[in-house]
Amino acid sequence: MKRPFQNLVYLYILAGLSLTIFLVHCGLKALTVTVPAQAQVDERVTFVMHSGAEPRIEEPGTYTTQLLAGIMVPKSWNAREQAVLTYTSPKGNGTLRMIPDSEIEPVSGVSWHQAAKNMFGIGPNLVDDFEWIIYRSTQSYTFSNNEDIDFNVQVACNVGSENMLVRLGFYVGSSIENLRPEDDQYKKFTFSDVFEVSGGEGDVQDFVNPQLGTIQPVRSLDNDIITLVFNGGVMNTVLDGLNEVYLRAQAFDSDGQLIAEVMEQNDKTKMGSIGGRQFRIDIWPRGFFAIEKGKQIARLEYFFTNADGTKTVGYGNTEEPFRYTFRCE
Amino acid sequence: MKIKQLLLFAFVAFGYLFHASCEDEMANVVTDEPVKNITGSWKVVQLTRNGEDLSQRLNLTDFRIDFKEDGSYILANELPFVLVGSGAYTLNDPQYPFSVLMTADGESEQIAVKLQYPVVNGKRQLSLSFSLGCAGNTYQYNFEREN
Incomplete structure (x- = not known):
C-alpha cells in the first residue's frame, strides 16, 4: 500500500517541477517595434513588430500554438476594416486574422479585443479614443525544446484623415495561453514613440502631451455624459494656487447660433479637485443647458474661471475659448 | 489487501446509492423557470x-x-x-x-x-x-x- 502511494507523490512533485520549469523558461522574447516618426493623412503605413520564441520544454514534449498579435490604434483609423497583419519567421510565413467579437477570451470572460483593452490600457497616451484589435495566425506551429526563432509581424494600416500625435500599442502572444494577468512570459506588449499624422484639415488631436482642457469621451453627442478636465499643471495660468475652479460654457447649434449658456459660478458649475492641480466636472449637456426636446447642441465653447468669474483661462491659456464639437465619427 | 477490497466495496456501494438517490430527486425537481418580476x-x-x-x-x-x-x-x-x-x-x-x-x-x-x-x-x-x-x-x- 505504501510504495505505490510514494511513487504517486514523486510523480506529482515531478509534474509540478516540470510545469514550473516550463513556465519560468518557456516564452516569448521582448517585443520591439519599428514605427516611422510621421506620415501623411490617408497614407498606408507599415509598422513592424519584432519578437521571438524561446521554447524550453521538457523532452520529448512539444508545444503547439498559434501566434497572436494585437494593435492599439485610434478608433478613427477604422483599422478593423482595413488593417492587414502578416508575419515572417523561419518556421514559415503567413497571415493573421482578426479574432471574431463573439469569441470570448476565457480568463476575462469578455471578447479578446476588450480583454486586451482592459489589460494593456492606453499606455502613455493621455486621452482614450483607442481600440485594441487582436489577430491570430491562421496556421498553428509546433515547437520542440530549444527551437529558438525570431519572427516579425508586419502591420499595414491606413492612418486616417485626422492630424494627430499618438503613441501606438502592440502585442504578441501565444493562443493557448490566453490573457492571464499573472503571466509575463507569453504576452509581450509595448507602446511606440510618438507617431505624427499631418497634412490634413482641422486641429491636431494630441493624445500624448498634457492639455490644459480636455473632454472625455472624445466622441460624444449632447445626450452623452461628458467629463471636462482642467489641468493646471500643464502651464502657469491666472488660476494657479486657487482651490476652486468653475466652468463657464456656451452651447451652439449646427447653424452656429447660441442656444444656451451657463455663465454663473455656483454648485452646478463648480469643478471637483482631483489632485495634481487638476479639476474635473461631469455634465449631461442636455440637462446642464436645459435644452428643449427637438433642439440639438452641435458644439460647445468654454472657459475655466475663478470663484467670482473675474479670472478666466481659455484655449492654450489665451482669451480664446476651448472648443468642442459633438460627433461620433 | 483487505482494506483495499473494503474500500472498493464502499466506493461502489456509495456510488450506487448516490446514483439511485439522484435519479429519484431529479424526477421530483420542478424545472419550470420562474417568471421574472421586475415590478x-x-x-x-x-x-x-x-x-x-x-x-x-x-x-x-x-x-x-x-x-x-x-x-x-x-x-x-x-x-x-x-x-x-x-x-x-x-x-x-x-x-x-x-x-x-x-x-x-x-x-x-x-x-x-x-x-x-x-x-x-x-x-x-x-x-x-x-x-x-x-x-x-x-x-x-x-x-x-x-x-
Whole structure:
C-alpha cells in the first residue's frame, strides 16, 4: 500500500517541477517595434513588430500554438476594416486574422479585443479614443525544446484623415495561453514613440502631451455624459494656487447660433479637485443647458474661471475659448 | 489487501446509492423557470460609462424608475436615460428576459434596453445598459429595489 502511494507523490512533485520549469523558461522574447516618426493623412503605413520564441520544454514534449498579435490604434483609423497583419519567421510565413467579437477570451470572460483593452490600457497616451484589435495566425506551429526563432509581424494600416500625435500599442502572444494577468512570459506588449499624422484639415488631436482642457469621451453627442478636465499643471495660468475652479460654457447649434449658456459660478458649475492641480466636472449637456426636446447642441465653447468669474483661462491659456464639437465619427 | 477490497466495496456501494438517490430527486425537481418580476420602485446604486464608474461623481439620488404591475413605468430623471417621463414596458421573455422593451407615452417607437438581473451582496439588482449619444459610448445603470 505504501510504495505505490510514494511513487504517486514523486510523480506529482515531478509534474509540478516540470510545469514550473516550463513556465519560468518557456516564452516569448521582448517585443520591439519599428514605427516611422510621421506620415501623411490617408497614407498606408507599415509598422513592424519584432519578437521571438524561446521554447524550453521538457523532452520529448512539444508545444503547439498559434501566434497572436494585437494593435492599439485610434478608433478613427477604422483599422478593423482595413488593417492587414502578416508575419515572417523561419518556421514559415503567413497571415493573421482578426479574432471574431463573439469569441470570448476565457480568463476575462469578455471578447479578446476588450480583454486586451482592459489589460494593456492606453499606455502613455493621455486621452482614450483607442481600440485594441487582436489577430491570430491562421496556421498553428509546433515547437520542440530549444527551437529558438525570431519572427516579425508586419502591420499595414491606413492612418486616417485626422492630424494627430499618438503613441501606438502592440502585442504578441501565444493562443493557448490566453490573457492571464499573472503571466509575463507569453504576452509581450509595448507602446511606440510618438507617431505624427499631418497634412490634413482641422486641429491636431494630441493624445500624448498634457492639455490644459480636455473632454472625455472624445466622441460624444449632447445626450452623452461628458467629463471636462482642467489641468493646471500643464502651464502657469491666472488660476494657479486657487482651490476652486468653475466652468463657464456656451452651447451652439449646427447653424452656429447660441442656444444656451451657463455663465454663473455656483454648485452646478463648480469643478471637483482631483489632485495634481487638476479639476474635473461631469455634465449631461442636455440637462446642464436645459435644452428643449427637438433642439440639438452641435458644439460647445468654454472657459475655466475663478470663484467670482473675474479670472478666466481659455484655449492654450489665451482669451480664446476651448472648443468642442459633438460627433461620433 | 483487505482494506483495499473494503474500500472498493464502499466506493461502489456509495456510488450506487448516490446514483439511485439522484435519479429519484431529479424526477421530483420542478424545472419550470420562474417568471421574472421586475415590478417595484428602483433606485440607482451605480452608473458606469464605458466601464468607468461615475457613481461618486454624479448626483444619483433623484433618479428613480418605477415598473408598475399594470405594465406601465414612471421615470423620474435628472440624469440621461433612453426615455423620459412615463410609458409602457414589457419583457422580451418573461422567464429568460435579456431586454426590457419600453415605449414612451405618445411615441410609437419601442426601445429595447439590455437587461441583466444579477444578485449582488445578497440583493437582487436590475442592470440596464444602453447608448445615449454615440453608439460607441455605453452606459450601465445598476438599480436596487426600494421597497
